[in-house]
Amino acid sequence: MRDSILFNFHGVLLRCGGMPMRATRGILLPMLTAAVLTSLPNISHSQQNPELQHISVQLKWAHQFQFAGYYAALHQGFYEEAGLDVTLIEHLPGLTPIDQLMGGRVEFAVADTGALLYRASGVPIVVLAAIFQHSPSALISRADTGINTLADLRNRRAMLAGGFMNAELMSMLRQAGITSNDFTLVPGNTSIDVLINGGTDAYNGYTTNEPYMLEQRNVPFRVFLPQDYGVDFYGDILITRESLLNTQPEVVANFRQATIRGWEYAVANIEEMVDLIMTDYNTQQKSREHLMFEARESARLILSNVVPVGYMNLERWQRIENIFREQGLLDVPVDLAGFVYVPSQQDSLWSLLMRYRFALAATTALILAALLTLHVWRLRALVALRTRELEAARHQAESDARTDALTGLSNRRLFLESLDRDLSRAARGQCNLALISIDIDHFKRVNDQYGHLVGDEVLKGVASALAGCARSGDLVARTGGEEFAVICLNTDASEARLLAERMRQQVASMDINTVDARISLTLSLGIAAYQVGDTTISIMARADDALYAAKNRGRNRVICAENAGTAPE
Template sequence: MLIMALLMPDVQADDDIRLQLRWHHQFQFAGYYMALEQGYYQQAGLKVTIVPGAPGISALEQLLAGKALFAVSAPGAVLAYLQGRPVVAMATVLQKSPNVWLVRADSDIYTLQDLASSKLELSLTQENAEFLAVFAKEGIDISKLQLTNSSMKLDDLISGKTDAFNGYLSNEPYLLEQLGIPYRVIQPVEYGVNFYQDILIGNADWVRQHPKQAAAFRQASLDGWQFALDNIDYTVNYIHQHYAPEKSIAHLHYEANVIRSLVMPDLVELGHMNPERWQQIAASYQALGMVKTLRPLDNFIYAEPVPTDYRLLIKSVLLLLLVITLLAFFTLRYRRLASALQAEMNRHAQTERLLVERNEELLQLASTDILTGLTNRRVIIQQAQTEIRRASRYQKDLAVMMLDIDHFKQVNDQYGHAAGDRVLAEFAALCMQSIRDSDLAGRYGGEEFFILMPEIDLTTAILSAERLRMTVAAHPFKLSDGRELSVSCSIGIAMYMPQQDDLDKLLLRADQALYQAKHQGRNRCCVQQ
């Protein structure tokens, strides 16, 4: 009985634990509802009250004011920590950010650069710094943005009062779909800015004074999230019945599916936090001028304390031999657990690094021609459409060149396809060396290439084409067996005409100019007016 008393957990709650949510009741907080409903908090000896949020109520400030011991907050919590306030990040629920810009599908807004010159409606709080950080990362002056404080209603976007509205991927898109209003989504994550979201934070002073209660609350909350994600139908019906009757079952299901994709439970352990990623988030706040200096985040990122029961030592006089045995057992077990925990943490960190690397590789594969390393046809066509819109809007010159290696079939027939591939790769390298940094070269297909040249007049475009043509003609193309061969290229040039051109017409004129060059004997440049 003595040993059982020593080993029993002593987690007790002297007072109610208030958990402050950051918004109204919805599936966004499903894990906490399920931890309460399934009895996980009660089994841990905790009495928990869940408090909904509302407009004008900051969950972080509620926690710092002592009105809650825990809260669901945005990454702005790290800013409070850097300012010396007592806050600790217990766990991260959403590994990918749901923050997005919503624009109407009938607008001309497609990219972040388009947003920079548009009317933006944004909740101007620290919690939405992610929206500003992505502009800063792209080198866009934030002070010149047309920002107005959000009304939190979609009416402004629908009516056209604002061009872009900051929303949550799991909520506003559903409402727009129900209204039958086509829309587009611009996500910060597409530009390399991906903040954690829906972070479970705690009052650092209370967590330090009650480590076992804090650890028990964190684990019970994560168990609740696991249950919610494994039992979506049950959870949706429960939330609709007990917390959010004003939301339809269909809306809650939509939200649940989006939330699950952002939690990424099949790839990342629930609640996992990467210190390097937190450091990057903190650096984003510094870049925005919201904090002057950074400091280590060791005390911000929660680390569960290793349990050490000193009562065993107090009872050692009575149970000396047993205590020595138990002490040896637990020491060995602790080392194994610590080693396993470190290995697991390393595995998760490696998994996250591999995930980032794979995403970068997939993005590179999706946009690059494998043989030449140039931009592929799909991406260069997309960029051409963007440049046409920009040239039309700002009345800028735009030229395109279509290039074709002369008699390329003879190279393949005489020397083999491996030699043909070497010629294509060297030709692509010569194109890259001959164009400006602002130009974009791509492989259009086979031996045909495409160069997009923004802000260039016809005379300069012709000079650039001639320089490239002569460079190719003078270049010895070396084969793998040491032999050299000479090739030439034909080039067709077309200038964008704002009053009559779209992309198809512009490409057609460039292609016609290329045909003219080949028809006139090849190894020459022709212009199609």
């Protein structure tokens, strides 16, 4: 008994790690009490025998590891301890989770970040927690379709979910200059066979699911992630009705807290949860290997080792709102303070204390005295350590979000932010600006002949060559696949051409040595200099047009946008 209590108290201290010392002291006593009470095996909700309140939860899809935290909260008794009798409802064809929630058929639902658009349109929903810190939603194409970049979707077919729930993929496409008028929308189909059999050229899937299925069937594929295009949304957010929060705030707080406990348990006990799903929830008849793949990818996106499960902040919701607004999906103000739930720690602790008030009278004095004597000296060290870890993790996450993991260059997100900022400077007459768009010629042949591992080495070699040619003040970025771009400040078209020629010659003159081959490459480059009135989309479009002109004229050359429509240079 004593060891169990000490272990739970240690967990409480760790959860206090990010709080100021004064706040930690102010809530230490009730938190210690809560830890003690949850450690007593003979004190349970069922023994006090209160009436459980029935709650229904609408899942966004059929049972799988995507909802493991809810299963854990049920089977570990977390919901029962919170006074709740919870029923989980699988996805119903033709009805979105928000339809079910606002129709009054359920009290809680699992949705996507597009819920913000529903709130903006007047639907009174509140987001309680973000289970996935990064969304698993992605656009997937077969490798043999020739869709190497999002621009290749023009005049092709794409299967996308309807409504606001697919907003992040539409934002990604718009960020890449693609609108719904540029491709044919294929009716939704839940089977990956529609992609494998050629029924669509691009498929709206999850990184937690479809990549495993394609690998098992030996189908090469490409994955386009919104994060690579500066669209980094939350995934699988827990929502409720504003009216329920106003009338029964304790029920909402208790359900949220029990759900987060369930997810903490699920992430820490992946194999146990997979076994539970195989036994009780495997309505999709997935293999254990498939569920383990989904579990590992889900844990990576939940980031429970970096931030608390369910963590949200207003600044990130504000960035998401800004993306929607920039892409034309949102044109009215949103009351984020009313949309994003802020839990009251004091209220939830008081509810817990009231539930176990009779047991508290008999156990608190003796146990708290022993615990305080044993652990208070460790508190400051644990708080300081945890604070340093969280701060380091936050800085690392910010750095990773703007760096291409393969090449070490700036990624598309930082490229777009920098181009937007530098265009503003150019518009104010503070500097010249030129944009160089770069593509590796016949790169698909490298992947097809030598494999993607060699292809990665080629990309790193080209990236190193481009960075070596760049001048101080130039920003070199990998913008996707085999595509690169250079933002040249204080540079006109003729100066940018000299730099582009130097890069072209550097790559053309070198061999990239790999374990399997020595590979020679060439580049095609397009240049666009700033013109009055240019936007991010317009200058990128002119640079890309010049790039395509370079390819059409035989590749391994530099074309300026002003000469893209003339005879070969």
